[in-house]
Amino acid sequence: MTSPKPTSLTDADFIAAAKTLRCDVSAIRAVAEIESPKGGFLYDDHAGEWRPTVLFERHVMYRRYKDKYGYDKAIAMVNQCPDIINTKSGGYIGGEAEHRRIEKARKLDNTIALESASWGMFQIMGYHWKALGYQSVVDFVLAMSKAEASQLEAFVRFIQANKTLLNAIRSKDWALFALTYNGKAYRQNQYDVKMARANNKYAYMNKVRNA
Template sequence: MKAKLQEQDFKNAAKALNCEVAAIKAVAEVESRSDGFLPTDEPVILFERHIFSKLTKGIFDKSHPNISNPTSGGYGTVSQQHKRLQTAVALDRNAALMSASWGKFQIMGFNFTLAGYNSLQQFVTAMYSSEAEHLSAFVQYIKNTFLDDELRDKRWTDFARKYNGPLYYKNKYDTKLAAAYKKYKN
């Protein structure tokens, strides 16, 4: 089993972002709903078929509609994600790795530079190594996308829109973040 984040890890991240520990814990809970790793020691991922379709210009949409599709959805269970990713990797490795959200904070692979990594492979390797790397990537991503003020001020709607995209409201990310923050604040 991979080491879990400790309270001091959250405190260090909160200090780096000048925000509350409860805010970071809220994001972790809403994004991964669990640990950063599966029982198999693989990082929690979500393969986004619509991103894969976009990155590959739809060339696999007809042959592999469950892996490449201009419409989001069709995710399946958490346990199916790595199999879906492996299928996509066999078609186009870089596009596949960039089309998954990774780890405890579900950072999209295409954001590897914003998460502080020099290459996609370096990012993926880090996501397989530890929850501490997941947190480090999150801190760098938040700094590089200037989301620290939304997190600090607990502007959950603004944070959710920028972190999850303009359709954040469909999954009520802002409401879930506010509720999780309240839980950890107490």
């Protein structure tokens, strides 16, 4: 039996989040669209259920594994399973298949594996769990697996915890936002350009709707 799809975000959800952050609704919608074009959940045929949108970062797994177990053990794992632990980023499968990579990584270290993936509509890395007020990374993942509203709540916490991001989303300084949110390689993927375009689209749609 197919599991029911988790509840999607409503206009009211976006409006409430924008009020909390004191930014435009269009700005939040823009981030959501660029980070997860298909939404916060995808149906996983393999598992037979809806699961949060994820992307596993093998280079993050390597760094955290090395910090915990040491360089020699980390390199040994790189040689054994470079698809899930590597000094370089990449190895993405995409879509719901990314959960296969997480499941494989969890066999090496459950906590590190969950911390090394980005979760939900806003693709927040698991290792931020403590800074965002969750009891554990498992608690964070469970929240991300409930509904898109839970994912939006995590995004609001994430922005509130970083003054640079908060100021950037309020002023729509997309270059600064993308640099802080996506990292130094943001230009390669044109995150700033894409977010600016998405913001303009939603701002225009809102203007037409309220005309």
